[in-house]
Amino acid sequence: MQNPTAAILIIGDEILTGRTREGNAWFLAGELAKAGITLQQIRVIGDDHATIVAAVQELAGAHDHLFTSGGIGPTHDDITADAVAAAFGRGIGVRADARALLAAHYAARGTELTEARLRMARIPEGARLIDNPVSTAPGFTLENCHVMAGVPEVFQAMVAGLLPGLRGGAPLLSRSLLVMAPESSVADPLRALAEAHPEVSLGSYPFTAGGRYGTYLVVRSTDAAALDAAFSALAAAFPEGQ
């Protein structure tokens, strides 16, 4: 059976203007590989209603899962929940269960549940809440679209609660060999290995460190036996590899 597929949609002007170095996609990419869900695209867009609606429709339509990050806080530029509702043609409003979570959270701190804070209880019709053990305001799943916060600690906690409930597949396994040589020196044997082992993916990632050239050779597969066979051949072709 094929692994399910996924896309990640990062929403926020702060990424496109270079203010913030995005890290949620990197974190989730690693978690999806372990869960056996094949990530096919990451996309970053700005805080614009029409752009979010179009991207959600396209990416949710083209993949088994769409994970979003950003734009579900209390401020005027947090427009993701409304845009996701619009993308699926659903209504949206403050929902009792989400409101109750926020009411208890702010009551415990002696803080008022203002109109702005209530925005975080706006949940599209038919969505399931995603738990937020860090700061309470929930995410939600609407059809195959999982809407989560942009704050990294909250995003990671939401992913930890969400992923075990999704059907996964065979985890993507990888093994890596470090060769202290430029990529162009390893290209020919690597191509021969890739042709001999079409059942694995073989990547090469060059770097320089202290004036020396090095290349990481990475074998990836969801099939452990195929991975080991290809890695053995790789290690034999590069006996100096570490």
Add this chain to the structure above:
Amino acid sequence: MQNPTAAILIIGDEILTGRTREGNAWFLAGELAKAGITLQQIRVIGDDHATIVAAVQELAGAHDHLFTSGGIGPTHDDITADAVAAAFGRGIGVRADARALLAAHYAARGTELTEARLRMARIPEGARLIDNPVSTAPGFTLENCHVMAGVPEVFQAMVAGLLPGLRGGAPLLSRSLLVMAPESSVADPLRALAEAHPEVSLGSYPFTAGGRYGTYLVVRSTDAAALDAAFSALAAAFPEGQ
């Protein structure tokens, strides 16, 4: 006059599998803001010919500039140059000027110009070379698509050579105020400010540090006077801000 628009396309399985935390898009996003080129989308895709062709056609068609990173090295998985040529319906082959650059580079090191190394001289018909002062193998510009390496040092050097030659616009300016309060406490005055200053973009970015809540309030505009006016109003609304 409107600023030109841009998209960034990052190509590489190593990003989608979570192996590598992407940083070239972040770097280029900051450079584009300074150059007055409005970045509208970042997309990450894998090393697949048809996927690259489709993404290049879509993004180059929808923006004034498309910048790509990754997949122009010497190995079997470096397929970006061929895919970009296909996306624009151009032929591709080893070009004399690119070959001469590589020949001189490897001759100076007493290294053979192998078939694999010659792959880095494959340039689509009609493209202009982008200089690579780090490791010689050039990038190229084909129509509005700027094809650059994935290795960060090389990518940054290529950007530094390329950007001054592109028509820019008004730089995106920003000013930031730090308020030690949760985002939900600043939401109401922030919304009023955003409504009073529609000519600027106003973002809020919450964080926690040492158990305390803080929020960065960021004003952005290409109009310095509008930026200063909105920032003065912001600073007046949050006199405790730093």
